[in-house]
Amino acid sequence: MKIKCTGCSKVYDIPEERLPFGEIISFPCPACKGIIKIDLREKTNGEAVAPQANSAPDRAEEEREMPKGETLQKIIMRRLQELPPMPQVMFKAREVMNDPKSNFKALSDILETDQAMATRVLRLSNSAFYGLAGKVSSVQHASVLLGYKTVGEIVSMAGSSTLLGESLDGYKLDSGDLWHHSMAVALASKIIAKKIKPEMENDAFAAGLIHDAGKIVLDRYLRERNTLFEEFMKDGEKTFLDAEKHILGFDHSEIAALMCQSWKIPNTLTTAICYHHYPSRSRESILAYIVHVADSLSLMSGIGTGIDGMLYKMDNRALGYLGLSEDKISPIIEETVDSVQKITSQMK
Amino acid sequence: MAETSVKIMQCLLADKGILKIDRIGVGIGILLYNQAKKIGIGIHTLAPQADTINPANPAKYADTAVTYAIKLFEKEGAAPPYTVAVAGGATMTGSPASTNVGLKVAEAAKAALAKAKLNIRTDQTGGSNIRSMILNIDTGEIQIK
Numbered sequence: 185m186k187i188k189c190t191g192c193s194k195v196y197d198i199p200e201e202r203l204p205f206g207e208i209i210s211f212p213c214p215a216c217k218g219i220i221k222i223d224l225r226e227k228t229n230g231e232a233v234a235p236q237a238n239s240a241p242d243r244a245e246e247e248r249e250m251p252k253g254e255t256l257q258k259i260i261m262r263r264l265q266e267l268p269p270m271p272q273v274m275f276k277a278r279e280v281m282n283d284p285k286s287n288f289k290a291l292s293d294i295l296e297t298d299q300a301m302a303t304r305v306l307r308l309s310n311s312a313f314y315g316l317a318g319k320v321s322s323v324q325h326a327s328v329l330l331g332y333k334t335v336g337e338i339v340s341m342a343g344s345s346t347l348l349g350e351s352l353d354g355y356k357l358d359s360g361d362l363w364h365h366s367m368a369v370a371l372a373s374k375i376i377a378k379k380i381k382p383e384m385e386n387d388a389f390a391a392g393l394i395h396d397a398g399k400i401v402l403d404r405y406l407r408e409r410n411t412l413f414e415e416f417m418k419d420g421e422k423t424f425l426d427a428e429k430h431i432l433g434f435d436h437s438e439i440a441a442l443m444c445q446s447w448k449i450p451n452t453l454t455t456a457i458c459y460h461h462y463p464s465r466s467r468e469s470i471l472a473y474i475v476h477v478a479d480s481l482s483l484m485s486g487i488g489t490g491i492d493g494m495l496y497k498m499d500n501r502a503l504g505y506l507g508l509s510e511d512k513i514s515p516i517i518e519e520t521v522d523s524v525q526k527i528t529s530q531m532k
Numbered sequence: 533m534a535e536t537s538v539k540i541m542q543c544l545l546a547d548k549g550i551l552k553i554d555r556i557g558v559g560i561g562i563l564l565y566n567q568a569k570k571i572g573i574g575i576h577t578l579a580p581q582a583d584t585i586n587p588a589n590p591a592k593y594a595d596t597a598v599t600y601a602i603k604l605f606e607k608e609g610a611a612p613p614y615t616v617a618v619a620g621g622a623t624m625t626g627s628p629a630s631t632n633v634g635l636k637v638a639e640a641a642k643a644a645l646a647k648a649k650l651n652i653r654t655d656q657t658g659g660s661n662i663r664s665m666i667l668n669i670d671t672g673e674i675q676i677k
Contacts, residue, residue, distance in 0.1 A: 420661075421625075484624055484633065485578070486540060486557035486662060494557060494660040497626035514633050517558070518579055518592065521540050 189213040189220050193353075219246050247409045253433030260401060260439060264446050277339035292323045295339070304342035309335070313526035337389055341367060341527070344393050347400065354406025354413070355399055355424055357490050362400075364524060365488030366393050371527075372478035372520040380506055381470060388474050391456040394449075395475050398440030405432060423492040425461060437461050463499055470506070477502050481517050487524055538574035543591035545604050547571045551667040556620035558634035560594060560641040560657070561665045563617045564601055564650070565672050566610040572667045573601045580640035594637055598644035616645060617654035617665065617674045625660045634658070 185203060188195045194215045203209075203224055210221040221242065251259060295302045302323060309320040309330065320326045327335045348366050351359040373392035377384040406413055406424075409431055416427045428435040441458035456475050459466035466472035480498040483489050503509075508516075534549030540559060544551070551574045553561040562575040575597045582593035590596040605614070621638030638657040645652060656663065656676045666675045 480624060480627065484558040484622075484627075486555035486559060489555055489557055489662055491662060493555075493662050494622045495625050498624060498628060500628050503628060514579055514636075517633065518541075521578060525539065525541070 187220060187222060189215065244411045244415060247412045250409060252431065256405065256432060257434060257438075260405075261442060264401070264442065274340050274343040277336040277343065292327070295323050301339075301342055304345060305335075305338055308338045308342055308527060311527045311529060313523055314338075333386065337386075340390060340393055341370070348394075348397070350400070352399055352403040354403040354410070355490055357399075357488075361488040361490065362396060363488070364528065365482060366396060367527065368482035368485065368487040368520050368524050369393070369395055369475065369478045371523045372482050372516060373474050375516055375519055375523075376474050376478055376506065376508070379512070380508070381474075384471060384474070387453060387456075387471060388478075391453045391460075391471055391475050392478050394444075395440065395457050395460045395479060396436065397443050397457075398436030398438070401439050401443065402428065402432070402436050417492070421495065423495045424490070425496070435461070461496075463502060463505075473499075473502050473505050477506060477508065478520075481513065482520060485517050485521050487521060536574070538576050540576050541578050541589055541592045543573065543575045543597055543601055543604070545571060545573050545608070546667075546669055547608075548669050551669060553619075553665040556663045556665065557622055558620070558624075558637060560618060560620040560634075560637050561663065562598070562601070562641060562645070563615075563665050563667045563674055564605065565615040565667060565669075565674070566605060566608075567613075567615065567672055569608060569610045570669055570672075571605070571608055571610060572669050573604055574665070574667065575601055577637065577641065580636045594640035595644045598641070598648055598650075602648055612650070614650055615672060615674070616650050616652045617656075617667075617676065618642065618645070618652055619654075619656040619663045619665050619676045621657040622660055622662065623658070 185200050186195055186197050194213065205224045208221065208223050210219050213220050295305060305323055305326070306320060309326040310317055314330060314334070316329055320329060323335070326338070330338075344366065345363050348363040349360055350362075351357060352362060370389045370392035373388035374385050377388035406428075412431050413424075413427050416422060416430055417424070425435050437458055437460055441454050444454040444457055452469070452471055455466055455469045456471035459469065459472040460475040460479055463469065463472040463476040476499060480496065480502075483493040483496055486493070534546075536544055536546040536549065536551045538544050538551070538553045538561075547570065551563065551572045553563070553574050553576050556576060559576055559578040562577070564573040564575075566572070575591060577591060577594045577597045579593050580595070582590070582596045587593060587596055590600040618638070618641055621634035621641075623632055623634050635658070642652065654674060654676065664677045666677075667673070
């Protein structure tokens with residue numbers, strides 16, 4: 185008998201001889217840990233009632249009973265260790281980008297051990313964005329033609345494509361959506377930093393790239409509480425960020441900050457990621473304002489944007505704080521879209 | 533069924549199946565359809581006006597994209613009337629007025645269509661929604677979600 189979990193849509197084929205017909209049974213879904221409830225009582229004609237997951241009101245009631253707030257945060261923190269680690273190569277890339285004296289060979293040695301990663305790096309190096317289409321034959325060659333900083337940036341993008349490339353059903357994001365959005369925010373952050381604080385370009389790029397990493401962790405909890413999230417957002421006026429805070433008691437930017445701590449990412453980046461939705465709470469972190477504006481402009485463009493993309497709020501002070509005038513907005517969006525399309529066209 | 537997907541800053545012609553423009557935010561999606569030839573064009577433009585007559589990518593700007601699309605139709609031997617639908621030009625809720633890029637792109641697209649004497653049959657611009665447009669080339673049916 186086929187049974188579908190309403191939380192994560194996974195279908196289980198359970199042998200009928202193992203089912204206790206005549207009863208209502210419930211058990212946790214092995215995939216999402218949500219409760220699957222099946223009515224196996226017999227109808228008057230003797231046929232078994234078709235298995236159905238619990239009704240919407242029952243389901244909502246169960247979801248309300250699920251842990252939230254500090255309790256859930258503690259569960260998440262315990263499970264952070266189960267997360268895929270941030271690829272080592274991304275750390276190395278950052279080191280190389282920030283320290284001209286660092287050893288580029290260490291980065292290329294790591295890449296040599298990861299063929300899939302090396303292939304992605306080569307594809308990106310050959311994208312129209314870097315103007316060397318078809319000319320880069322090896323990672324060493326790329327470092328000579330593009331410079332170690334640019335190769336570091338490419339390695340970060342290649343490394344994050346696996347981490348951020350999965351579909352996030354809880355957020356209604358298809359495979360590749362989060363990565364495209366993250367690329368857009370990374371590139372927009374870099375463009376903004378270049379205009380106002382060139383020395384922050386590399387950090388702006390790195391913070392933009394992983395600003396939404398908290399969504400990777402929270403996705404399973406959103407799927408488990410699908411009924412509550414749909415109910416809360418049904419008027420089409422609330423964002424997933426609003427829903428996270430209302431239903432879970434915290435949001436993905438707080439979880440991203442915990443992830444950054446576990447990945448030992450420097451405080452400046454962690455602060456920017458933690459406050460990318462509320463830069464005014466960051467104690468004047470320019471990087472937080474940069475990522476916030478880059479995130480807003482990327483959402484406006486539509487690249488990898490989810491269903492709630494236009495419902496977010498841009499801090500009224502943000503543009504003034506960064507000294508960005510009105511006439512700069514459109515060109516930043518255009519340059520960002522152009523850059524993302526040139527880079528990703530090589531990754532298909 | 534064949535599907536032609538128009539990305540941001542692209543203008544594509546399709547002669548069969550479905551022509552789709554996904555995730556239109558502040559940009560404008562324009563669908564043009566010629567019933568006689570059963571061909572359609574999808575544009576996803578992002579900026580209002582080009583500052584040169586021949587920009588590298590005419591699909592990027594509302595004014596040059598419309599002119600480019602009409603030339604594409606003419607190359608295929610199509611002539612008006614064309615069915616025209618526009619969608620997008622959204623505004624991010626609560627964002628500062630200075631970031632209202634969508635409104636400017638929508639105005640420029642409508643001005644370019646008016647200049648080309650093309651009447652808009654369906655107009656879903658403004659608001660705070662990410663939209664998608666779908667044109668069925670066989671039937672000419674247009675859906676905006």
